[in-house]
Amino acid sequence: xxxxxxxxxxxxxxxxxxxxxxxxxxxxxxxxxxxxxxxxxxxxxxxxxxxxxxxxxxxxxxxxxxx
Amino acid sequence: xxxxxxxxxxxxxxxxxxxxxxxxxxxxxxxxxxxxxxxxxxxxxxxxxxxxxxxxxxxxxxxxxxxxxxxxxxxxxxxxxxxxxxxxxxxxxxxxxxxxxxxxxxxxxxxxxxxxxxxxxxxxxxxxxxxxxxxxxxxxxxxxxxxxxxxxxxxxxxxxxxxxxxxxxxxxxxxxxxxxxxxxxxxxxxxxxxxxxxxxxxxxxxxxxxxxxxxxxxxxxxxxxxxxxxxxxxxxxxxxxxxxxxxxxxxxxxxxxxxxxxxxxxxxxxxxxxxxxxxxxxxxxxxxxxxxxxxxxxxxxxxxxxxxxxxxx
Numbered sequence: 001x002x003x004x005x006x007x008x009x010x011x012x013x014x015x016x017x018x019x020x021x022x023x024x025x026x027x028x029x030x031x032x033x034x035x036x037x038x039x040x041x042x043x044x045x046x047x048x049x050x051x052x053x054x055x056x057x058x059x060x061x062x063x064x065x066x067x
Numbered sequence: 068x069x070x071x072x073x074x075x076x077x078x079x080x081x082x083x084x085x086x087x088x089x090x091x092x093x094x095x096x097x098x099x100x101x102x103x104x105x106x107x108x109x110x111x112x113x114x115x116x117x118x119x120x121x122x123x124x125x126x127x128x129x130x131x132x133x134x135x136x137x138x139x140x141x142x143x144x145x146x147x148x149x150x151x152x153x154x155x156x157x158x159x160x161x162x163x164x165x166x167x168x169x170x171x172x173x174x175x176x177x178x179x180x181x182x183x184x185x186x187x188x189x190x191x192x193x194x195x196x197x198x199x200x201x202x203x204x205x206x207x208x209x210x211x212x213x214x215x216x217x218x219x220x221x222x223x224x225x226x227x228x229x230x231x232x233x234x235x236x237x238x239x240x241x242x243x244x245x246x247x248x249x250x251x252x253x254x255x256x257x258x259x260x261x262x263x264x265x266x267x268x269x270x271x272x273x274x275x276x277x278x279x280x281x282x283x284x285x286x287x288x289x290x291x292x293x294x295x296x297x298x299x300x301x302x303x304x305x306x307x308x309x310x311x312x313x314x315x316x317x318x319x320x321x322x323x324x325x326x327x328x329x330x331x332x333x334x335x336x337x338x339x340x341x342x343x344x345x346x347x348x349x350x351x352x353x354x355x356x357x358x359x360x361x362x363x364x365x366x367x368x369x370x371x372x373x374x375x376x377x378x379x380x
Contacts, residue, residue, distance in 0.1 A: 031364045033313055034304045036350065037357040044358070 013056065021049045104264045104338065105135055109177045109210065113139055119181045128182075135174060138165040141182045148224045150195060159226045162200075166217045173300075174217065175261075177210035183227050184236040185211040193223035200225055205261045206343075208239065212261045216300070265339040270315065270331035277326045278341055285327060286349055287341040289315045291360065301360070304353045305329060305339065315339055 010016045028041035112118050112130025122128035127142040140147065140163040145154040148163035160183050166174070185204035192199055198221055201214045215223070246252055269276045278285060288302040291314075308316035314333045320326070329339055342349075 027365065028358070028361065031361045033306050033311060033357055034354070036304065037354045040354050041358050041361075 014053065017049050017053055021045055104173045104175055104214065104262075104340070106264065107132065107135070107174060107176045108212075108261075109179075111139060111176060113141060113182070114177065114179050114210075119179060122182060135172060136167040137174065138167070139163070139176060139178075140165075141178065145224075149222070150224055158229050160229065160232075161224055161226055162213065163222070163224045164213075164215060166215075166221045166223075168217075169219050171216070171218050173214065175212055175214040177205060177212055179210055180208065183211065183229070184232040184239075185209075186227060186231050186235045188231070191225055193225055196221055196223035198223045202227075203261060204235075214262075262340040262342050265329060265341075270329065270336040270339065272334055273331050275328045275330040276339075277328050280325055280327055281343070284345050285341055285343065286346040287317055287327070287329065287339065288349065288353055289313070289336075289340075290338040291356070292337075300338075301356045302340070302349065302353055303357050303360075304350065 010019050024045045025042050028045065029038055032038045032041050111132055113128055115130075118128045118130060122141060126144060127140065127147040129138065129140040131138045140161075142148050142161050142163070143159075144156050145159075145161060148161040150161070162178065164174075164176075166172075185208060186202050187204060188200075188202040190199045191202060198215060198217065200223075201212075203212045203214070204210070205212050265276050278287070287305040289305050291301045291303045303313075305315055305317045306313050308318040308330055314335075314337055315329055315331050317327050317329055320328065
């Protein structure tokens with residue numbers, strides 16, 4: 001049977017970040033012109049998303065526990 | 068029932084994502100197509116011994132060229148390069164380039180080390196004109212290669228701080244001492260040597276141009292200024308020929324190990340430059356330029372898609 005792959009929408013912010021990261025990495029892979037650019041681009045995306053995760057985690061912690 | 072705490076909420080994610088999106092939006096750069104480089108190099112009067120002697124006597128030396136039509140002046144006083152008003156000259160040397168043509172040209176000249184010790188500086192703005200110059204030591208360390216993009220008749224002066232010249236001299240001497248004492252050659256960010264350029268017309272009409280590879284590695288780049296809104300030359304690495312959209316690409320021929328070929332995939336190829344060795348600084352800039360151009364490429368594809376879909380309205 002020809003298959004439709006059912007992909008579940010991300011249910012957590014962390015899942016959203018992962019999906020965004022994958023999409024951004026795909027765009028870099030398609031539109032960057034050299035392997036060096038692709039490697040650096042994906043590295044930057046990983047660092048930025050990790051930064052968002054850390055900052056978001058602390059911001060959320062602040063909202064829930066200290067405000 | 069206890070509820071496990073999720074790492075963070077959707078609201079926090081949206082706030083942080085908006086902040087980051089604002090922070091990483093690429094800056095807008097002035098736009099202008101790149102031009103090929105006219106390499107005057109050492110073929111001018113300031114490299115003559117007589118001009119250097121005159122500079123040591125009078126602290127000013129000048130020479131004129133007819134093709135391209137320009138005048139070069141090196142001086143220790145701002146009066147000698149046409150700058151008015153009061154200026155502290157004791158910590159500077161001045162380079163004046165009077166470009167007397169109306170055509171846009173990028174010109175490279177070599178200034179001998181007798182005037183100032185070769186320095187590196189990218190995009191240094193002129194004191195009296197809105198024109199930038201790149202300064203770079205040549206392979207031999209005998210000259211500073213000065214590359215300037217002129218948009219028409221221009222009279223521009225740049226100041227070369229003596230302190231910068233002294234720092235570069237000190238760094239060079241330190242390298243020599245380390246090499247002589249230990250035999251270890253400290254790594255450098257930039258490959259030694261100046262850029263060479265594929266001559267005008269050699270890549271026209273989807274032609275290829277051979278580059279000799281004598282010592283193993285080359286840094287090859289093309290000016291992608293016409294691709295996006297970029298203004299100053301936007302140098303990108305020339306990719307391998309694998310069917311990509313780049314206007315030029317590089318390939319090797321089986322059985323020919325000492326040459327790399329540059330192939331133009333368009334009838335209007337961009338300027339291409341190359342130098343021996345791996346220039347880490349230039350490669351890093353190329354990667355940053357390439358990543359900055361990605362949003363423009365995506366928007367270009369999207370607008371092309373909508374043009375087709377909606378009949379080019």
